[in-house]
Amino acid sequence: MSAARLLDVQSVSKYFGGVRASDDVSFHVDKGEIVSIIGPNGAGKSTLFSCITGFHRVDKGRVFFKGRDITNQKPHIIGKLGIVRTFQIVQVISDMTVLENVMTGGFLRQSRVADVRRDAREMLAFTGLADKQNHNAVELSISDKKRLEVSMSLAMKPELIMLDESMAGLTRVELREMIDLIRKVRENGVTVVVVEHVMEAVMELSDRVIVLNTGRKIVEGPPKEVVANPEVIRAYLGERYNAVRQ
Amino acid sequence: MQNISGKQLAAGGAVLALLVILPLVSSSFGQHVMIITFMFAMCGVAWNVMGGYAGMFSFGQVAFFGIGAYTSSFMVLTFHLSPWIGLVAGGVLSALLAALIGYPCSKLRGHYFAIASIAFAEIVRIVFNNWKTVGAAEGLTLPMVKESMAHFMFHSSKLPYYYIMLLFLLLAVAVCYWVSTSKMGYYFRAIKESHEIAEVLGVNVVRYRLFAIMISAFLTSMAGTFYAQYILYIDPESVMILAISVQIVLVAMLGGASTVLGPVVGAAILIPLSEYSRAWLGYKGTGADMILYGTLITIIAMYQPAGVWGAFNSRMRGGK
Amino acid sequence: MPPVRNRLEYSFMEQFVQQIVNGVLIGLVYSLLAIGLTLVWGVMNVLNFAHGDFLMLGMFLSYWLYTLAGIDPLFSIPINAVALFLLGMFIYRFIISKVMKGPGLAQLVVTFGISIFLSNVAALIWTPNFRSIEHTLLSGTWDISGIKLSIPKFVSSIGSILASFGVFWFLRNTRTGKAILAVEMDREAALIMGINTERINSLSFAIGSALVGVAGALLATYYYIYPFVGGTFGLVCFCIVALGGFGSIEGAFIAGILVGVVQTLGGYIFDPSYKLAIVFAMYLITVWIRPQGLKGW
Numbered sequence: 014m015s016a017a018r019l020l021d022v023q024s025v026s027k028y029f030g031g032v033r034a035s036d037d038v039s040f041h042v043d044k045g046e047i048v049s050i051i052g053p054n055g056a057g058k059s060t061l062f063s064c065i066t067g068f069h070r071v072d073k074g075r076v077f078f079k080g081r082d083i084t085n086q087k088p089h090i091i092g093k094l095g096i097v098r099t100f101q102i103v104q105v106i107s108d109m110t111v112l113e114n115v116m117t118g119g120f121l122r123q124s125r126v127a128d129v130r131r132d133a134r135e136m137l138a139f140t141g142l143a144d145k146q147n148h149n150a151v152e153l154s155i156s157d158k159k160r161l162e163v164s165m166s167l168a169m170k171p172e173l174i175m176l177d178e179s180m181a182g183l184t185r186v187e188l189r190e191m192i193d194l195i196r197k198v199r200e201n202g203v204t205v206v207v208v209e210h211v212m213e214a215v216m217e218l219s220d221r222v223i224v225l226n227t228g229r230k231i232v233e234g235p236p237k238e239v240v241a242n243p244e245v246i247r248a249y250l251g252e253r254y255n256a257v258r259q
Numbered sequence: 260m261q262n263i264s265g266k267q268l269a270a271g272g273a274v275l276a277l278l279v280i281l282p283l284v285s286s287s288f289g290q291h292v293m294i295i296t297f298m299f300a301m302c303g304v305a306w307n308v309m310g311g312y313a314g315m316f317s318f319g320q321v322a323f324f325g326i327g328a329y330t331s332s333f334m335v336l337t338f339h340l341s342p343w344i345g346l347v348a349g350g351v352l353s354a355l356l357a358a359l360i361g362y363p364c365s366k367l368r369g370h371y372f373a374i375a376s377i378a379f380a381e382i383v384r385i386v387f388n389n390w391k392t393v394g395a396a397e398g399l400t401l402p403m404v405k406e407s408m409a410h411f412m413f414h415s416s417k418l419p420y421y422y423i424m425l426l427f428l429l430l431a432v433a434v435c436y437w438v439s440t441s442k443m444g445y446y447f448r449a450i451k452e453s454h455e456i457a458e459v460l461g462v463n464v465v466r467y468r469l470f471a472i473m474i475s476a477f478l479t480s481m482a483g484t485f486y487a488q489y490i491l492y493i494d495p496e497s498v499m500i501l502a503i504s505v506q507i508v509l510v511a512m513l514g515g516a517s518t519v520l521g522p523v524v525g526a527a528i529l530i531p532l533s534e535y536s537r538a539w540l541g542y543k544g545t546g547a548d549m550i551l552y553g554t555l556i557t558i559i560a561m562y563q564p565a566g567v568w569g570a571f572n573s574r575m576r577g578g579k
Numbered sequence: 580m581p582p583v584r585n586r587l588e589y590s591f592m593e594q595f596v597q598q599i600v601n602g603v604l605i606g607l608v609y610s611l612l613a614i615g616l617t618l619v620w621g622v623m624n625v626l627n628f629a630h631g632d633f634l635m636l637g638m639f640l641s642y643w644l645y646t647l648a649g650i651d652p653l654f655s656i657p658i659n660a661v662a663l664f665l666l667g668m669f670i671y672r673f674i675i676s677k678v679m680k681g682p683g684l685a686q687l688v689v690t691f692g693i694s695i696f697l698s699n700v701a702a703l704i705w706t707p708n709f710r711s712i713e714h715t716l717l718s719g720t721w722d723i724s725g726i727k728l729s730i731p732k733f734v735s736s737i738g739s740i741l742a743s744f745g746v747f748w749f750l751r752n753t754r755t756g757k758a759i760l761a762v763e764m765d766r767e768a769a770l771i772m773g774i775n776t777e778r779i780n781s782l783s784f785a786i787g788s789a790l791v792g793v794a795g796a797l798l799a800t801y802y803y804i805y806p807f808v809g810g811t812f813g814l815v816c817f818c819i820v821a822l823g824g825f826g827s828i829e830g831a832f833i834a835g836i837l838v839g840v841v842q843t844l845g846g847y848i849f850d851p852s853y854k855l856a857i858v859f860a861m862y863l864i865t866v867w868i869r870p871q872g873l874k875g876w
Contacts, residue, residue: 068455092461100459106452108517109445117449120442121461129442169461316684363867369683370626371866374821377814378859385856501814505691512684546699553699557692560685561677 018077019044019204020065020096020173025074027057027064034060036228037074042173047195047205049215049236052225053249058208059101061225062175066098067091078173092121095172099162099179105150111161112137112146118168133168139201140164140194156187163194173204180211192217216240224248282421288538290417294489296530297424298482303510303522304431305478308438309471310508311517314451316369318504319376322383323353323476325499327483329387332399332493342411346484350477357476358469365465368454377501384499398494401487411488420489427485428523431478435519438474447471448517479507506533513559529556593725598847599840600726606839607736611743611794612812613819613831615787618746621763621826622783623679625686629670629694631813633788635701637663637795638804642710645799651716652799656738659792667788671781679780694809701806710804718800735797742793743832746786750828759783763826811855815842818862824874834873 020042027035035057042048050058063069065076067088075084083091106114115133116126123129137143140160145153153161159179166174176195180188192214199205209215215222215236222239224232226248232239239245282290302320309315330352331345360379367375388396406414413419438444446467449457457464487493506529514525532555536548616630637659644650644658670693678685721728750756761769762779770776802808819838823830838858845857866872 066459068458087463088455088458089461089463092459098459100455104453104456104459106449106456108452109448113445117445118460120445124442126440126442165460363863366870367866370620370825371821371870371872373626374817375863375866378818378862381814382856382859382863385853389850389852508684509688509691512688516684546702549695549699550703553692553695555692557674557689557696560681560688560692561674 018042019079020206021077022061022065023075023077025061025064025071025076027060027069028072033057033228035064035071038225038228038230039074040223040230040233042204042206044172044204045199045202046220047199047207047218049219049222050206050208050225051210051212051215051222051239055227056225056248057228058225059177060228062098062177062208066096066175092169092171095170096175097166097169097171097173098175099159099166099177101177101181103155103158103162105153105158105161105165107149107151109150110147111142111150111153111164114150114161115164115168118165121169136164136168139197140167141190155182156184156191159183159191160194163198167198167203171203173206174198176205176207178208178210180209180214183211188214212240278425279422282418287417290421292531292534294417294421294424295534296526297421297428298485299506299510299530300523300526301424301428301431301482302479302507303514303526304428304435304519305475305482306507306511307516307519307522308435308447308478309475311511311521312439312444312451313447313468313471314368315468315471316373316508317376317472317475318373318501318508319378319380320475320479320507321499321501321503322380323357323479324483324486324503325383325387325493325495326353326356327480328487328493328498329393329399329483330480331484332401332487333393335401336399341409342484342488343409346411346481349484350480353476353480354473357472361469361472362465365468377504380499380501380504384495387499388495394494396494396496398492398497399487401491403491412491420485424485424489427481431481432519432523434474434478439519443467443470509556513556594847595844597726598844600728601732602840602843603836604729604732604736604839605843606836607739607743608794608798608835609815609819609839610832610835611739611790611797612816613823613835614743614746614828615790615794616816617820617823617826617828617831618759618783618790619787620820621828622759623780624683625675625679625690626817627787628687628690628813629697629809630791630816631809631811632694632697632701633663633666633791633809634795634798634812635804635806635809636666636697637792638799638802638808639701639705639795640792641796641799642712642804645712645715652712652796653716653734653738655799656793656796659796660789661792663792663795664785664789668781668785670788671784675784676777676780694813698806698809705806707806711802712799712804715800729801731800735800738793738797742790746790747828755782759786815855815858818858822862822865822872824872827872827874830873 018041022038022040025035025038026033038057038061050061052058060069064071067083067086067090070085075082077083078094078096081094083094106117109117112130112133115136116129119129119133119136123132134143134146137146140163142157142160142164145157150158150161163176163179180191183191188211195205195207195218207218219236222234222236223230224239224245231248232242232245282293285293302324306317306320310317327346327349330349331342334340334345334348335342364372364375387393393399403414404410404412406412408419438447446457446462449460449462450464450467454464483498486498510525510529511522512525513529514523515521533548533552536551540547540551612630612634616627619625619627640659640662641652641655644655645652650658674689674693675686678689715731717730717734719730721730721733750760758769758774759779759782761772761774762776766776769779815838819834820831822838823832823834838861841861842854842858846854849857
């Protein structure tokens with residue numbers, strides 16, 4: 014029997030009144046993978062993220078992390094266990110500098126302020142924000158804010174990072190930088206799950222792609238296969254591949 | 260929060276030296292004004308820990324102030340214990356009560372939290388107003404005993420009260436500074452931004468909110484005990500009214516919330532204003548001093564909403 | 580004439596119902612007050628600390644109209660409404676609009692400053708003494724099978740209901756009213772639609788003040804009038820608005836009645852001096868269970 018999968022989502026369902034935001038979704042993620050979750054708007058991608066990371070209570074199903082049942086645990090406990098997520102609308106702490114934002118994440122693993130500050134500086138060097146470390150977080154551009162979000166998340170030394178639409182609203186150049194960053198993240202030993210609309214990133218990065226539609230998982234597989242799948246094309250009816258802004 | 264520079268330390272030392280010498284050359288009333296200023300400055304700093312940093316805008320701090328005053332006074336009168344023991348007891352009691360009421364309020368934010376804090380403080384006031392054991396509406400009077408530090412009572416001069424209150428204030432400032440530069444401070448500010456983002460960063464929001472409330476309550480309670488020992492008479496109308504809570508918020512806000520020294524500046528402006536206007540205009544019973552006070556805080560809020568300290572700060576940094 | 584019954588002869592049930600009736604009567608006036616406050620909150624996110632003091636001004640206006648010009652409070656309603664409307668507009672234009680762009684705390688401080696100013700100026704000019712209006716047009720008590728209905732209170736409640744429904748109707752059926760609702764729902768969208776949000780702000784504040792003026796006239800028929808009467812009403816009003824859900828007019832209406840009943844019943848079952856404490860406790864317990872109050876229930 015092989016070792017437990019890193020993340021094991023089993024038949025998770027979430028209902029909001031009569032709406033099935035997530036309907037019997039099952040998938041797994043192995044250590045070191047980059048997995049993308051795609052699907053048209055309203056497919057239930059962010060809801061799924063929220064269910065896995067404790068922001069919504071699941072109505073049915075279970076979530077396992079490294080073999081441990083984390084279903085419905087509080088978000089901060091899930092954070093401590095090693096899963097970190099970002100938000101669709103990027104969230105950073107307003108009345109702090111970039112450095113202080115990252116330090117806040119770092120305090121999860123260390124208590125001494127000097128150590129946390131030093132590690133935060135290293136993290137910012139890794140993610141390419143070192144020259145902006147004393148700027149106020151609110152002053153950053155969208156792309157830098159997303160980068161900051163990733164930095165804060167990595168400062169928590171997670172094993173799994175879940176990125177919610179981190180490519181949205183980026184220029185071609187910024188997109189390239191973000192793709193490179195995510196690759197770097199995986200190379201440093203953090204498993205990545207992304208929710209994405211920007212297909213260019215999905216095609217380049219993913220080991221596996223999971224497609225959701227109206228709350229259900231419809232297809233799973235390597236990117237080239239999934240993209241050619243007629244059911245997937247039908248689900249996206251009208252949606253264009255290339256969502257990258259110039 | 261940046262580390263303090265050498266220049267700032269020198270400036271602080273100079274101010275401190277000034278504060279130590281000032282009462283020696285002031286009138287008795289001048290000393291009184293400064294004592295009350297320090298007292299409200301301490302309460303403002305305490306408010307800041309939970310309000311300016313953690314984003315919980317409490318308009319009910321007076322409850323802890325009053326409980327501090329009543330606890331120590333009750334223990335002096337009933338058990339003949341030193342007020343210093345009462346000081347600690349009141350602080351602990353206030354902190355526990357703060358946790359008790361703070362826990363169910365964990366999900367409350369913004370105006371809902373503010374009104375809950377008012378509701379809580381009013382309940383406390385009404386209960387004390389009707390509670391015979393602590394004197395109900397008549398309150399408690401502390402007997403004059405032999406002047407000593409152990410008795411926390413001085414008759415011949417206000418100076419000992421002055422220096423004790425100054426020390427209390429310095430303690431509160433030190434606590435606030437320590438909080439702001441520690442892990443707790445970072446977590447508080449994350450909570451202030453949003454509960455969601457704090458949770459994602461691994462912060463136990465409920466627990467840290469309680470820390471903020473308890474620290475704030477303990478310090479405020481200390482100020483209340485001081486007041487009781489200074490004035491020697493307390494009743495619900497003087498130590499448990501909403502006006503005191505609002506005064507505390509004003510002090511913190513006018514000086515600049517979420518800065519360590521802001522409330523001290525705010526108190527330095529607001530308290531002499533209200534004390535002197537009461538002395539000059541209030542004796543006729545006309546409330547003219549209150550009219551002046553109301554007018555002035557309205558004008559200050561209209562034309563300098565970031566607070567005086569905030570304005571001072573941004574001028575120092577070259578404007579923002 | 581039916582024989583007058585001794586108080587002890589009233590059954591517990593009758594007294595209970597009596598208290599509920601009293602509670603609803605005062606509750607309806609609370610509702611009117613709360614609607615004014617929640618309207619202002621919903622449109623511009625400002626909690627008006629001076630709300631109770633506007634009420635005090637309305638009550639005094641009715642008092643002086645009665646004492647100096649012999650105008651019955653009921654007939655002073657339109658005068659109050661107009662006067663407070665203008666006052667509200669004035670205060671918004673010249674004071675509150677200046678702090679709208681600043682931090683929320685500045686707005687609270689400004690309204691608190693206005694509150695102190697108004698109540699103390701009133702005390703200065705009119706002395707802090709209690710006053711009351713003795714003989715109104717409609718006074719006395721009806722006795723409906725053992726339940727005593729104070730006529731001034733009853734008429735006030737009817738007035739409140741009419742005013743409240745008047746506001747409902749205005750908001751839903753007039754162009755301006757709908758504009759107000761639009762701003763309440765989504766300020767930026769309303770702005771894009773071409774609605775002058777600044778004008779809506781001052782209008783809402785003025786309408787809220789007018790409602791308070793009406794409540795003042797109604798209350799003046801049976802309540803004590805003095806410069807600091809606004810304090811308690813203001814506080815209770817905050818609780819009502821929060822209970823009903825900030826910005827929800829229906830919520831404010833229902834919560835007002837609820838609080839009136841709880842206050843009166845609570846004072847009857849426990850101790851009258853604890854009336855307010857019971858209201859505040861009720862607020863706390865409600866928001867502990869349901870942080871957003873009654874909104875959307």
